[in-house]
Amino acid sequence: MLAFFVERLGLDAALALAAKKHVPIHRTTIFYFLGGMALFLFGMQVATGILLSLYYKPSPDQAFESVRAIMTEVDFGWLIRSLHVWSANLLIGVLFLHILTTYMMRAYRGPREFTWITGVLLLFLFLAFGFSGYLLPWNQLAFFATRVGTAITGVVPVVGKDLLLMARSGEDVTGDTLARFYSLHVVILPLCVFALLGLHLFLVQKHGMSVPEGAVERYGSAEKVPSMPFVPHFLLRDMVGWYVALGILAALAALFPWELGQKADPFGATPEGIKPEWYFLFMFQVLKKLPPQFLSIEWLEGEMVGVLFFGFCGLFVLVVPFLDIGRRTRRVLNILAALAVVFFVVMTARGLSDTVDDWFAPLEQWLLRFLT
Amino acid sequence: MTSLWRILLLSAIWVASAPALAAEKPVPAEAPGPPGKTAEKPPAGPNQCLECHGNADVWDKDQQRLFVTKEVLAALAGDIHWQKGLRCADCHGGNPATEEVNQAHAEEDGFRSLRSLPKDYTKPPQPAKVVELCGKCHANIEYMRRYRPSPRTDQLTEYWTSGHGRALKATGDPKVATCISCHDKPHGSAEDRGKHGILAVDNLESPVYRTRVAKTCAKCHADEKVMAGYQYHGQPLGVKQYEEWRASVHAQALLIKGDLSAPTCNNCHGNHGALPPEVGSVANACGACHGKIASLFAETRMKHHFEQEKLPGCATCHSNHKIQPPSDTMVGMEGGAVCAKCHENGKYGATLAGAEAARTIRAGLNGLSDQIKRAKETIDDAERLGMEISVPKFELQKAFNALTNARTLLHSFQVKPVEAALADGQKVVTEVQGKADHALVEHDYRRVWLAASLVPVLIVIGLLLLYIRTLPTPK
Numbered sequence: 136m137l138a139f140f141v142e143r144l145g146l147d148a149a150l151a152l153a154a155k156k157h158v159p160i161h162r163t164t165i166f167y168f169l170g171g172m173a174l175f176l177f178g179m180q181v182a183t184g185i186l187l188s189l190y191y192k193p194s195p196d197q198a199f200e201s202v203r204a205i206m207t208e209v210d211f212g213w214l215i216r217s218l219h220v221w222s223a224n225l226l227i228g229v230l231f232l233h234i235l236t237t238y239m240m241r242a243y244r245g246p247r248e249f250t251w252i253t254g255v256l257l258l259f260l261f262l263a264f265g266f267s268g269y270l271l272p273w274n275q276l277a278f279f280a281t282r283v284g285t286a287i288t289g290v291v292p293v294v295g296k297d298l299l300l301m302a303r304s305g306e307d308v309t310g311d312t313l314a315r316f317y318s319l320h321v322v323i324l325p326l327c328v329f330a331l332l333g334l335h336l337f338l339v340q341k342h343g344m345s346v347p348e349g350a351v352e353r354y355g356s357a358e359k360v361p362s363m364p365f366v367p368h369f370l371l372r373d374m375v376g377w378y379v380a381l382g383i384l385a386a387l388a389a390l391f392p393w394e395l396g397q398k399a400d401p402f403g404a405t406p407e408g409i410k411p412e413w414y415f416l417f418m419f420q421v422l423k424k425l426p427p428q429f430l431s432i433e434w435l436e437g438e439m440v441g442v443l444f445f446g447f448c449g450l451f452v453l454v455v456p457f458l459d460i461g462r463r464t465r466r467v468l469n470i471l472a473a474l475a476v477v478f479f480v481v482m483t484a485r486g487l488s489d490t491v492d493d494w495f496a497p498l499e500q501w502l503l504r505f506l507t
Numbered sequence: 508m509t510s511l512w513r514i515l516l517l518s519a520i521w522v523a524s525a526p527a528l529a530a531e532k533p534v535p536a537e538a539p540g541p542p543g544k545t546a547e548k549p550p551a552g553p554n555q556c557l558e559c560h561g562n563a564d565v566w567d568k569d570q571q572r573l574f575v576t577k578e579v580l581a582a583l584a585g586d587i588h589w590q591k592g593l594r595c596a597d598c599h600g601g602n603p604a605t606e607e608v609n610q611a612h613a614e615e616d617g618f619r620s621l622r623s624l625p626k627d628y629t630k631p632p633q634p635a636k637v638v639e640l641c642g643k644c645h646a647n648i649e650y651m652r653r654y655r656p657s658p659r660t661d662q663l664t665e666y667w668t669s670g671h672g673r674a675l676k677a678t679g680d681p682k683v684a685t686c687i688s689c690h691d692k693p694h695g696s697a698e699d700r701g702k703h704g705i706l707a708v709d710n711l712e713s714p715v716y717r718t719r720v721a722k723t724c725a726k727c728h729a730d731e732k733v734m735a736g737y738q739y740h741g742q743p744l745g746v747k748q749y750e751e752w753r754a755s756v757h758a759q760a761l762l763i764k765g766d767l768s769a770p771t772c773n774n775c776h777g778n779h780g781a782l783p784p785e786v787g788s789v790a791n792a793c794g795a796c797h798g799k800i801a802s803l804f805a806e807t808r809m810k811h812h813f814e815q816e817k818l819p820g821c822a823t824c825h826s827n828h829k830i831q832p833p834s835d836t837m838v839g840m841e842g843g844a845v846c847a848k849c850h851e852n853g854k855y856g857a858t859l860a861g862a863e864a865a866r867t868i869r870a871g872l873n874g875l876s877d878q879i880k881r882a883k884e885t886i887d888d889a890e891r892l893g894m895e896i897s898v899p900k901f902e903l904q905k906a907f908n909a910l911t912n913a914r915t916l917l918h919s920f921q922v923k924p925v926e927a928a929l930a931d932g933q934k935v936v937t938e939v940q941g942k943a944d945h946a947l948v949e950h951d952y953r954r955v956w957l958a959a960s961l962v963p964v965l966i967v968i969g970l971l972l973l974y975i976r977t978l979p980t981p982k
Contacts, residue, residue, distance in 0.1 A: 160981060206895040213895065363981035371978075375971050382964045389957035392893040 152340065157362035158369040161350035166236035170339070171373040173233055175380060176226035177332070180264075183219035184321070191271070193317035195310040198273035199398040206395060217388035223265060225380070227414045230258045238455065238472060242345035248456035250342060253335040255453050260328050265412055267320040273313060278399035279409045281316075282308045287422060290439040291446075308401070416486035417479050418445055424499060426507040448475075554603050555611065556595040572628045582704030585712075589703075591654060598640060619643075634675050634685040638666060641686040662686075665780035670739070672780075682733060689715055689723050689778075715778075718761060720771040725749035739783055748772075751828035770796060786813075789820035789827075797821075803919040816855045835876065838917060839869030864922050871929045872917075875910050878936045879903065885943035892950045899942040906936040 141147050158167055190209055192201040205212035234254060237243065243251035270281045285308065289299035304311035346357045354360045363369055411419050418441075425437030451458075459465050485492040557575060559565050566574040583589045588598065596603040601618035605611050612618045619640055621632030642663035644650050651658035666672040671684045690705050690713070706713035714723040727733045729749040737744045752758050752772070760769035775792040776783060784792040790810065794801020804810055804821070813820055819827065824837065824845040840847045846865035849857035882903055889896045909932025916924045 203895060203897060207898060361981060368975070368978055368981055371971055371975050375968055375975075378964050378968045378971070382961050382968075385957055385960055385964070389953045390893075392895070394893060395895055395897065 153366045154364070156340070156343070156365035158344050158365055159346045159350065159357075160361045160363055161347060161353075163236070163240055163347060166233075166240060167344060167369070168373060168376050169229055169233040169236060172376050172380060173226060173229045175373075175377040176222045176229060177328075179218065179222040179384070180226060181325075183215050183222065186215045187219055188321060193271070193313055195273060195313055195399070198271060198313060199395075202272040203395055206392075213392055214388055217392045218384055220393040221384055221387045221391075223268065224412070224414075225384070227261060227265060227412075230261055231414070234258055234452075235472075235476070240345060240347045241459070242347075243456040243459070244345065245456070247338070247342050247345055250335060250338040251456050252453055253331050253338065257328065257331050257335060259449065260324055260331065262414065264320065264324050264328075265414065267316040267324065269412060270308075270313060270316045271320060272395060273399045274396035275399050275403070275406055276396050276409055278308060278401065279405045280411050281312070282405075283409065283419075284411060284415070285312075287438065287442055290436060290442050292439060292443075295439075410486060413483060413487070417482035420482045420486045421445075424503075426503055429506055431507065554594050554596075555606055556599075556601075556603050558606075559608070560595075570628045579703055586703050586705050587707045587710075588705060598644075631681070634681060634683055635679070637685040637687055638663065638672075638675070642666075662779040665777070668782070669777070669780045670782050682727075684727060688727070717767050717771060720773055720778075721749055721752055721758070724772045748828045751826075755828060755830045756832045757830060768796075786817050786819050789822050793821040799915055800918045803916065807918075807920050809920050812855055818855070833914070835869065835872045835914070838872060839865050844869070861920070864920065867922050868913075868917050868925050871926055872910070872913060875906070875913065875929050875932045875936065878933060878940070879906050879910065882906070882936050882940045882943055885940060885947065889943055889946035889950065892947070894946040894950055896943060896946050899939045899946075902935060902942075903939045906932045906939065908932075909935060 141150065158164065187205065190201055190205045190212065192198060202216070205216055207213070209215075237251065237254065266281075266284060270277045285299060285302045288302050289295045291298055300306070302312075302315075303309070304315045346360050350360050351357050410416060422438055422441045425441045427437050429435040429437060429440050455468065459468055481491075481495065485495055557580075560573060560575040561580065563574055563576075594603065595601075599619055600616065601612050602610055602616045610616070612620075614620075619636070620626070621636045621640065622628070623633060623636075646660050646663040648658065648660045651660055666686075667676060674680050675683045675685070687705070691703070708715050710716060713719065725748075728744070729746050731746050734744055734746050753762075757770050760766040761771060773781065774795065790801050790804050794805075801821075810820070812818075813823060825831075825833065836842055837845045840851060840862050844865065846862065849855050850859070850862040850865060853859075882899075886896055886900050886903065890900075909928055913925050913928035913932065916928050919925075
């Protein structure tokens with residue numbers, strides 16, 4: 136039976152590749168599972184997204200009602216939507232961890248620079264997925280969060296106005312914005328992701344799994360590091376992780392179904408306490424707390440500086456493989472990475488909890504004294 | 508130096524400096540004039556009135572009312588008439604182009620004095636003359652049409668039918684309210700020179716803007732000294748109306764919620780024709796807003812009983828100025844319900860059948876209220892558990908509407924229509940309760956299925972782990 140398909144579909148090449156592929160065994164082997172986990176969650180996104188698109192209607196008059204119908208009238212619609220949203224959140228979290236552990240293992244070293252770059256670009260694309268998908272239910276919170284989020288692009292120097300118009304498809308968030316975000320979410324971003332993911336997986340296969348320097352030193356060379364066959368040893372362990380993720384997702388969807396909220400009222404007042412998704416919260420907090428002007432210079436607007444800073448940080452992360460050129464630069468990079476992680480955790484916690492926010496308020500005041 | 512000599516001297520000075528003054532103080536060349544002689548005059552030249560009336564040195568102590576102070580001039584800038592281009596002579600008549608005092612104030616030129624001879628400038632203008640002066644334009648449709656295509660011109664006619672107008676006509680009472688009492692400032696004080704700062708009615712600062720009307724009326728009607736001796740149908744007018752109205756549901760809606768459709772004094776009493784509604788007209792006054800209730804009440808025998816007993820319609824149960832938000836506790840025969848006041852002891856011919864109807868209606872209202880409350884609690888529970896329940900939540904509003912309808916219909920004092928409305932509400936609330944209960948069941952169902960679905964997942968994980976243990980150890 137297998138021979139029937141192997142002969143006709145040319146699967147022998149794939150099977151030979153799978154048989155040849157080995158995964159190194161060392162203290163941080165567990166981090167290798169994050170990539171597979173991200174792939175599984177992405178698969179979940181695609182499957183649930185396709186099912187949702189069968190009922191979703193991308194117009195301001197029908198979007199909210201169609202999502203409500205999915206949750207109340209379509210069989211298991213509530214489960215599909217909750218799985219889609221929860222797996223999206225878990226996917227972003229897993230991607231953050233994947234990038235961080237890849238950095239910690241210095242897996243971006245040559246010749247894997249482009250594997251790193253495609254991975255970082257994939258993270259950016261998934262963040263864009265999250266941002267565009269957030270608006271689609273057309274509820275009050277999403278509408279105003281999108282209005283605030285897209286307004287941030289307007290402060291970029293020179294091209295800000297054009298970026299804002301492009302993001303919103305007009306001066307304000309309207310039905311045109313919804314259509315644009317829908318197209319972005321279900322056509323443009325998936326095409327980009329599939330292309331980039333294909334390249335990323337190809338590069339992973341081509342260069343094999345990176346072995347951390349510590350393991351190489353311990354065993355003398357990368358070839359001497361113990362390894363396990365990808366099929367079936369690693370794949371079966373990967374599957375255990377996927378089943379655990381499936382169980383967690385099912386529990387989250389059943390116990391904490393994602394709420395729908397109120398239908399967006401473009402003419403209503405901005406609801407109190409609007410916040411973006413947790414993965415944008417650190418940026419939101421920073422932009423909210425920056426002074427209107429830096430160093431009392433009129434044109435140096437706080438928001439603009441913040442947006443440029445985060446843009447620069449994104450670019451910096453992208454080119455990390457080319458900046459790691461020696462022990463000294465590596466030390467600087469490690470310090471910056473540690474600071475970035477602490478900064479992300481603290482600012483996200485401040486966005487989630489007023490109590491935590493109050494803890495850091497004196498430090499913030501002290502820092503702002505130097506900036507205003 | 509007498510006043511006349513001062514005026515002549517100042518006139519001479521003005522003649523010498525007229526070109527410069529004219530350049531400094533331009534006046535609209537085509538300022539519209541009121542009807543009559545003034546309107547037929549050629550376009551106004553320099554407004555010389557202020558050359559004398561704006562000069563403090565011209566006026567003796569007993570003529571200070573004629574002095575237009577800087578404050579009055581500042582107020583004039585905001586005056587709706589001034590803004591529309593009207594000047595002194597357009598209201599007061601006379602000739603504004605001459606420097607000669609007698610020509611300027613010649614009655615044949617249409618000059619309208621607000622005082623009778625001998626003129627006493629230490630006192631306010633005569634009320635009747637004020638009313639006639641304003642009415643000269645405001646009762647003239649031909650003239651007023653210039654400013655608005657369909658203007659009101661019935662204010663003067665209405666005024667003479669009002670309590671104020673009647674008192675003025677009957678007794679010439681100098682304290683009585685006239686146009687400027689409400690539109691400008693309180694009248695009657697010795698310092699009153701007339702501020703001339705009359706604002707448009709829709710100007711937020713106007714004393715007759717909706718939110719300020721009651722306070723404006725209260726300047727007199729809440730003042731014991733002013734109101735002393737005034738009676739209506741042999742009863743003292745009292746001074747508590749404003750205080751009571753402030754505590755009412757209407758004042759809360761108007762002043763706190765900012766609902767400009769909520770009633771203030773003039774909605775029930777009229778404005779220019781202000782008069783308390785007669786006993787038989789109270790329901791009509793309330794019905795101006797509460798139309799359905801008024802029409803239901805009009806068809807009842809109760810209304811005729813009320814009229815026979817001289818009871819003031821709606822106010823009999825709801826009071827007049829201090830109207831509180833109605834509640835179901837007002838209906839029935841227990842716990843201070845208003846129906847009991849008459850039906851308990853057969854007062855005014857109230858019947859036992861009426862008492863029974865009140866009890867039935869109250870029981871029905873309580874029943875639907877409780878059902879709605881229970882359904883709402885179930886919906887809240889389901890929402891708290893994360894269930895999507897917005898449709899039943901929205902539908903519950905229909906039950907609220909049915910309850911409101913029943914509360915309205917009880918003013919027919921008939922059980923059947925109230926019960927029909929309550930039945931509509933009960934039908935809706937039963938369906939909503941069913942959906943809300945189903946949401947809770949669904950939540951439990953999901954938890955059970957979650958547990959059930961986790962079992963195969965755990966079995967597969969276990970099998971995988973077992974299988975992994977059988978694989979040869981990698982090297």
